[in-house]
Amino acid sequence: MPPTKSKSTRYQPKALYFCAGALLVLSGLCNFGEQFAANYFAQVNDYLAGTSPIKWRTRQQGELEAVEKHKPVLYVVLVKGDVYSMRLSGEGLHDSNAAAIINKNYIPVKVVFNEAGNYKTLTGDCKILQDRGFNMSSGSLITVPWQMVGMSCQDVLSTSNLAEMGVEDSAKLEQGQFYGYNQNYYHGGRGQFGEIHGPTGRAIFNGYANRQQLIDYLQTATLWHQLPPTKGKVAWLPAETLQKPLTEKPRLIALVENYGTASDSMRLDIFWRKTHYERINQSFEPVLVEFHHGDRAYNERLQYLKDKYGVTCLPALVVEGAKLKAPMVQYGNSGSSGTDDFLHSALTGEQKISNPQLDRYPHGAHYRAHHH
Numbered sequence: 001m002p003p004t005k006s007k008s009t010r011y012q013p014k015a016l017y018f019c020a021g022a023l024l025v026l027s028g029l030c031n032f033g034e035q036f037a038a039n040y041f042a043q044v045n046d047y048l049a050g051t052s053p054i055k056w057r058t059r060q061q062g063e064l065e066a067v068e069k070h071k072p073v074l075y076v077v078l079v080k081g082d083v084y085s086m087r088l089s090g091e092g093l094h095d096s097n098a099a100a101i102i103n104k105n106y107i108p109v110k111v112v113f114n115e116a117g118n119y120k121t122l123t124g125d126c127k128i129l130q131d132r133g134f135n136m137s138s139g140s141l142i143t144v145p146w147q148m149v150g151m152s153c154q155d156v157l158s159t160s161n162l163a164e165m166g167v168e169d170s171a172k173l174e175q176g177q178f179y180g181y182n183q184n185y186y187h188g189g190r191g192q193f194g195e196i197h198g199p200t201g202r203a204i205f206n207g208y209a210n211r212q213q214l215i216d217y218l219q220t221a222t223l224w225h226q227l228p229p230t231k232g233k234v235a236w237l238p239a240e241t242l243q244k245p246l247t248e249k250p251r252l253i254a255l256v257e258n259y260g261t262a263s264d265s266m267r268l269d270i271f272w273r274k275t276h277y278e279r280i281n282q283s284f285e286p287v288l289v290e291f292h293h294g295d296r297a298y299n300e301r302l303q304y305l306k307d308k309y310g311v312t313c314l315p316a317l318v319v320e321g322a323k324l325k326a327p328m329v330q331y332g333n334s335g336s337s338g339t340d341d342f343l344h345s346a347l348t349g350e351q352k353i354s355n356p357q358l359d360r361y362p363h364g365a366h367y368r369a370h371h372h
Contacts, residue, residue: 074106085139147294158261232271250321319346
């Protein structure tokens, strides 16, 4: 029988193995290639755009200069491979109008985050901002007033000024409802929280979409925390009252900060709540004492009040009266119910003593008698 011309199939799997191996290697490179391409595109984009006209500072230089010149710090957080960061870096930060606003009104600090999503290995400036509570997951602009440099994100975003909060109807405040701080974000391209409302600015810009949105943010963010915090509806007496002898009415001294979430909560939840301010106005001599961030000389003049009543954290409420054996002090913001108990105890003469170890907590719901 003559041999056939067909070839043996014993060697054909080699070609199949080669093709399968090549496809496996190619598929394995896809994930790496996607990130590599994004970073390469970002570098090319920055190269084509040229040198940014913004006068960048390092974080340490920027924070010191902001306090010296009384200008807000503008942290620009760019994440490698993030589409919003690439748009912001390649287009927004190279716009001449945006750059002019930044150089004139802000102290700009650029922080580059190289590993998107890998928060456990953050170092340097990224780690510092993350420890302060700022979001490092996407390209962002963070405006921090010079008085608040070094404070947490929650404190920076918090406000008790009704215009900054966007509150038009104070009736809800009097009923005990007040807004949190999340409305103080401005999401541009993502459109999750609407647009900027009013002329009072927002603290954080996320989701760059176009130059005009960036300019709108920059023109208003300088006003953030430039308006005075609310004093509520308490009929505060002048500070000179502290120098006068006590009367039949017990004296209520509220020691608060002008910025910060704890003092903001007390202003909104206590000074505006109808049940509280009516009781305070009717039964106490109320005096408001404000400590100001960034004004060391002013705060030193008020330090004697902290020393006198043993106050180590703000806010605090102090009640002293002729019928009380010793002043009563509520340390921190104890909320509506805790403050209600405190005021009731002060009026009835009942003195509750809590664990002194809790005094180190700024939000502790506790109070005790303070003996001179």
